[in-house]
Amino acid sequence: MRNTEKELVDQAFRPTGTRFVFIFCTLQLLLFLAFVDQFCVSTVLPFIGESLGVADRISWVGTAAIVTTIGSQMIVARCSDIFGRRSALTAILLIFIFGNLMCGFAQNAIWLFTCRGLSGIGAGGIISLTMVCVADIVPVRQRGKLQGYTGFTVALGSGMGPLIGAAMASKISWRWAFWITPPFLALAIPILYFAFPNFKKPREETTWHQLKKVDYLGSLLLFAGSILILVPISGGGSIFPWKSATCIILVILGLLLIVAFLAVERYQAIVPILPTRLFHHRDVNLILLATATHGWIYYGTMFFSNVPQLYLQEVLGVSALRAGVLLLPMVFSQGLGLGLAGKISTKFGYIVPQMQFGYALGLAGCGLMYRFDIDTSTGYIVGILFLVGFAAGCTLQTTLVTMQNTAPEDLRAIITGARNTFRSFGGSIGLAAAGPIRNSVISSALLGLPSLSDEQRQTVVSLGPSAILDELDLETRTLVLKAMRSGIQAVFLSFLPLMAVSLIAVVFVKQKRLANEDYLTDQNENLPPVPIVSSFTTDEELGRMELQGQSGRVDDIDKKA
Numbered sequence: 001m002r003n004t005e006k007e008l009v010d011q012a013f014r015p016t017g018t019r020f021v022f023i024f025c026t027l028q029l030l031l032f033l034a035f036v037d038q039f040c041v042s043t044v045l046p047f048i049g050e051s052l053g054v055a056d057r058i059s060w061v062g063t064a065a066i067v068t069t070i071g072s073q074m075i076v077a078r079c080s081d082i083f084g085r086r087s088a089l090t091a092i093l094l095i096f097i098f099g100n101l102m103c104g105f106a107q108n109a110i111w112l113f114t115c116r117g118l119s120g121i122g123a124g125g126i127i128s129l130t131m132v133c134v135a136d137i138v139p140v141r142q143r144g145k146l147q148g149y150t151g152f153t154v155a156l157g158s159g160m161g162p163l164i165g166a167a168m169a170s171k172i173s174w175r176w177a178f179w180i181t182p183p184f185l186a187l188a189i190p191i192l193y194f195a196f197p198n199f200k201k202p203r204e205e206t207t208w209h210q211l212k213k214v215d216y217l218g219s220l221l222l223f224a225g226s227i228l229i230l231v232p233i234s235g236g237g238s239i240f241p242w243k244s245a246t247c248i249i250l251v252i253l254g255l256l257l258i259v260a261f262l263a264v265e266r267y268q269a270i271v272p273i274l275p276t277r278l279f280h281h282r283d284v285n286l287i288l289l290a291t292a293t294h295g296w297i298y299y300g301t302m303f304f305s306n307v308p309q310l311y312l313q314e315v316l317g318v319s320a321l322r323a324g325v326l327l328l329p330m331v332f333s334q335g336l337g338l339g340l341a342g343k344i345s346t347k348f349g350y351i352v353p354q355m356q357f358g359y360a361l362g363l364a365g366c367g368l369m370y371r372f373d374i375d376t377s378t379g380y381i382v383g384i385l386f387l388v389g390f391a392a393g394c395t396l397q398t399t400l401v402t403m404q405n406t407a408p409e410d411l412r413a414i415i416t417g418a419r420n421t422f423r424s425f426g427g428s429i430g431l432a433a434a435g436p437i438r439n440s441v442i443s444s445a446l447l448g449l450p451s452l453s454d455e456q457r458q459t460v461v462s463l464g465p466s467a468i469l470d471e472l473d474l475e476t477r478t479l480v481l482k483a484m485r486s487g488i489q490a491v492f493l494s495f496l497p498l499m500a501v502s503l504i505a506v507v508f509v510k511q512k513r514l515a516n517e518d519y520l521t522d523q524n525e526n527l528p529p530v531p532i533v534s535s536f537t538t539d540e541e542l543g544r545m546e547l548q549g550q551s552g553r554v555d556d557i558d559k560k561a
Contacts, residue, residue: 027130032157034126039161047174054109068120070424071226076125077417078273086196096122097182104178132413141514144342155335215269221261228254233432283406290502292426297495299427330389337393358394359503370492438487445483
């Protein structure tokens, strides 16, 4: 079937002054609310489980959100190319608002899990599209300068989310953890309509033509394949055994659907969700590999299962509140790393060295975390976690900007969606693997303690050592804590080869100077639309291409002529 990517419109424009500040701040607000929602809801899960009587299945709330977030990011990014950023972002906001409102009214498990899945689509779309829109309004060379603001936004949302969730659950109701964000998201919709330009369709294109461009079969295969792979990965070992027929069959079916999806993208899709030409760029492939392997580590240290927090609580015995406070430097140093890496790239025009430095520092940080022991001082731990957060900050946006600087500009949205999808997919596997690794090592270590009963061993593995420490003598207590340390050390050890793979991958990324041209103005939105990929003959169209910064394509056309 004919590929009509060439009929898509370049949506880049350059707002200035107050309008730029207005748009950028609105995008940061949306990003902030998406991260607040993630951490706010994860904090109130025990309250939800008790209230609805689903404590044994409450992990499905997080699973539903993760699965739909990963499955939808590339689809949403491509739809924004077809229907326009403003329309796509508005639709995503409405889905997110509806999903969260309905979660707050949930009366049973199925209701809650289904609506949280809708919220996951909205959250994933917000995270991807805010990054796409920033790429639309800021030239490549200047994008790094704004990374610090984005990093601060993510850090602030990540830090405030648990506090807001705890306050809502203890003072009002867990339902307000879902209801707190929709009013602010609703206010953003009219702001988007006033601030963003109208999406100008190509000549003679109707809404019906736009709908025909959507890759429905590819979307279905990608979404279904992601669900079939991620559900057993996220639920394996807890919801059903890893070696069960259900787990194995779901993964195999999911992989087959992903293969079918790639075939559709290559041979059938009119406007493919994931154009295979993206993989013709070696540096893009290397960064996607680094992003996926680092996602395993990033999610384990910065999100959901937070291995450092488990260490602080289970091995050092600090309270959950104090553990959260001790982890704040790691969260905020991520913003510091983002900002510093961005300013350096803007000043000198090169971004790959900052990315390589971040992965090298991350490898050192993983090695130092592995050295944590039962008598390690909290000051030393906080210092190492600060380093780990800073390293993560140096890699998050540098990988995205490097990919955007390497691949064609018309793939801005796809690159963003693909980068986020690969990172989240790697992270979901890491989250699933961390628990079995920890539990296996701890169980083996506890078997060597004859003074513990089978019931006590099971309690330590499932609930942590604090539940039985008061019942133990000093020697046995020390041995139990060492067993917990060994389990968490094993998780830290699993991070090392993955971080090494990430570092090796980015070492081979070519140095390429960031484009320094700002070829668009805020008037670009009023110019006649020119397709992103096509061929042209008139002087007017060639001039429009040059104005949009596509001078390389003009040269190619001149050579062919």
